[in-house]
Amino acid sequence: MITVVAGLEVALTMSVAAADLCAIDALDRNICLPEPAERVVSLSPGATELLFSAGAGAKLVAASAWSDYPSQASELPRVGDSNRLDLEAILSLAPDLVVAWVDGNPRSQLDKLSALGLPVYWLAPRDFSDIARAVENLGQLTGTPERAAGRVEQFRNGLASLARQYRGARPVRVFFQIWDQPLMTINRDELISKTIELCGGRNVFGHLPRLVPRVSIEAVLEANPEVIVTAGEAGGGSRQWLDDWKQFPQLTAVQAGNLFLEPPDLLARATLRTLEGAQHLCQTLERARNAL
Amino acid sequence: MTVLHTRQLVIDIPARASGWPLNLDIRPGQVWGVLGPNGAGKTTLLHSLAGLREPRSGRVLLDDVALSGMPRRRIAQQLGLVFQDRQDSFPATVLETALIGRHPWLSLWQNELPQDLQMARQALVALDIAHLEDRSVSTLSGGERQRVSVATLMTQDPSVWLLDEPTNHLDLHHQERVLALLRRQADAGKSVFMCLHDLNLAARWCSHVLLLYPEGEACWGPADTMLVVPALERLYRQPLISTQVAGRKLFVPVAGGIE
Amino acid sequence: MRSEGMGRPLVLLALLCLAAVLASVSVGSSTVSVGSLVSVLTGNGSELERTLILELRLPRTLSALATGGLLAVAGALMQVLLRNPLADPYVLGLSGGAAAGALLAMLAGLASVLVSGAAFAGAMVATLLVFGLAHGRGSWTASRLLLTGVVMAAGWGALITLLLALTPTHKLPGMLYWLMGDIAYAGSPWPALAVLVLALLLVQPLGRSLNVLARGSLQAAALGVNVRPLEWAIYLLASLITATAVTTAGSIGFVGLIVPHMLRFVVGNDQRLLLPASALAGGTLLVLADALARTVIAPEQLPVGVITALIGVPVFLYLLNRRGA
Secondary structure (H helix, E strand, O other), X not given: OHHHHHHHHHHHHHHXXXXXXXXXXXXXXXXXXXXXXXXXXEOOHHHHHHHHHOOOHHHEEEEOOOOOOOHHHHHOOEOEEOOEEOHHHHHXXXXXXXXXXXXXXXXXXHHHHHHOOOOEEEEOOOOHHHHHHHHHHHHHHHOOHHHXXXXXHHHHHHXXXXXXXXXXXXXXXXXXXXXXXXXXXXXXXXXXXXXXXXXXXXXXXXXXOOOOOEEOHHHHHHHOOOEEEEOOOOOOOXXXXXXXXXHOOXXXXXXXXXXXXXXXXHHHOOOOOHHHHHXXXXXXXXXXXXXX | OOOEEEEEEXXXXXXOOOOOOEOOEEOOOOEEEEEOOOOOOHHHHHXXXXXXXXXXXXXXXXXXXXHHHOOHHHHHHHEEEEOOOOOOOOOOEHHHHHHHHHHHHOOOOOOOOHHHHHHHHHHHHHOOOHHHOXXXXXXXXXXXXXXXXXXXXXXXXXXXXXEEOOOOOOOHHHHHHHHHHHHHHHHOOOEEEEEOOOHHHHHHHOOEEEEEOOOOOEEEEEHHHHOOHHHHHHHHOOOEEEEXXXXXXXXXXXXOOOO | OOOOOOHHHHHXXXXXXXXXXXXXXXXXXXXXXXXXXXXXXXXXXXXXXXXXXXXXHHHHHHHHHHHXXXXXXXXXXXXXXXXXXXXXXXXXXXXXXXXXXHXXXXXXXXXXXXXXXXXXXXXXXXXXXXXXXXXXXXXXXXXXXXXXXXXXXHHHHHHHHHHHHHOOHHHHHHHHHHHHOOHHHOOOOHHHHHHHHHHHHXXXXXXXXXXXHOOOHHHXXXXXXXXXXXXXXXXXXXXXXXXXXXXXXXXXXXXXXXXXXXXXXXXXXXXXXXXXXXXHHHHHHHHHHHHHHHHOOOOEOOOHHHHXXXXXXXXXXXXXXXXXX
């Protein structure tokens, strides 16, 4: 039965591919290609990762700086930093698809590429379903929809099982620290906050209006979180951020020893690896829950 | 009372190849006028006498002590200077500005005492600016500012008074008043040494005159021996006639030039 | 110049300063009532209130006080040194050197103590570079010092831009906040306060000489001031003061330029009054600005430099207008 459905799905997507390859991007534009893209340029580390997940890794001809996952991505030619792109390098590679990131890439530079006739597909994954859809669409545009669909299914199943597991768990109050100087956290619209919710946590600063608000130590003391988590920065130093909280022993998180350092790469980018990050974070919050 | 000497003093004027050594003796009671065309080095001489500018050679002596070896504060107690240009980037009242003259007489931790204030106020009265005491200097006219500068020097009360064009910007009445004040100060034992542009003021108020020629040559002596038409004509390259009015010698320029 | 009546403005400013400090420790994410403030200060009060006031707000407020005071005093000194009322502590490139040092340390991922150390080192390098270059072969003037410093500042600016361009995106916010200046970074307030008090004690006997120097180096020399040593002493002292401020709280703008200038409208240009008054007024301004930065959109925080400008600009314009009228 399952095989039949899967086969049908493949047949369907293939028939669409033959007619035309279209996908709607984060700017609500319908991007259509005459045939699957063969030369793809990725303009952010997250886009690179999503392209690999969609099965288009081999079609990548270049990527922006800091594209380091999966490891093959590190060997790709570079076309500048995400916020300062080398348009000449991009053009000279004659790509047939450019994948951009709303939060990182400069619109004005990318509009120039669009004006020159290059198809630009914009990504802005804000939640899990955005990530899943991005992988599906990229698979579609690069001619590997079935591979993408497989990865997405794994992703959705993994998330669903986490949701089931922690639906009834006792809520814990979480302060997620993005940076220490200035002290920054995230509000409920951030993907990490959604991950916290998934694991049965409550982001103590979820209600703030800005996506990445800067808060005071005072505010943290008053919110009195039960857990303090940081993903820190790659290369260390952030263990110190957590240790700094120990000077406030009245914090429940400090009393319970609930100061946790999460692997930096898993939560930082909105990619399929957020599932892994979520599994890790859920375990962490479960440990915290038990320590209370 | 202090005597200011120069010994073989050659002032440093960069564009001038050689200088004329000056051996001046400026004594209490004397009023010196320095005359010379623009660029002859009057201001440079004044600054050199005050030790503010290194001479090319020779020495300046205050009571036989070389100026170059004296601390600035001790120099300022014996010798003061009214500059031609003033900087006032910052707000200051007239009284504050005059009171600055007491600086060389006060030690680091000392504040101005009532008698210092009194000296400053007396100077303001002498210069006819007492009514401007609380005005900001920047709001004053050029002539009023000039009088504030002289009042500052008077408050400083040194033995040797050097003044660069003290009558600049002054109206006729205040020219008279300031020069009479300088004369009285000399009579009371100060020595006054000033650059002037007006031959007739020099003739009227100076006991001694120094002529500075543009090539660096110089001659000096009692006023009546120096202020003679041929020397002055050569000094300014300007034909002059002299005449007497009410017993005073007057110089008047006439048309024509001198090669 | 007159010593009479000099105490009154200082007493007034000191009272204002004290009021600002008290206001600052009572406000934050949550406001503490006068009653609980008193009970905390007398050793009682709830544990949270004690931590908030004694461990967070008081050190931060004192750091703001010290930093504001340091910047205003350094600004007043630089203005006299350069005979230019528009000079500020940063005009000779000192903050640029400090910023370059701090940013390099952040780029290398060093701990915050080392970032502060690097900022101080950068400030001193900038100071000595300008000192050496302006010194040249003997002849120099205030305008040569100013030109050397301004050109060096431009050079530092370019270096900072280069560093920012080379920095990975995720490290940028920390760097930008440092460049804007922020009391939140301050550690213990005591070193900065000690430097402020020492600096004031050091310059107090020089006050009258500074008054004379403000009228030009020739006039000052004619009135018995040893101009060259005095100028270098002020330069080094102002640099050290600024470096301390920048190390404590990043390069907070505006205070060093506006406070001495503003006070001159009110108390005149007698440095013996202006310098301590600047310390008090600069400290008060920064304490108030920081209190507002912490509370306007609490629990979120604004950079304090925004607030100093928002308070300072209208006050300055008011004083300028009143004086013109």
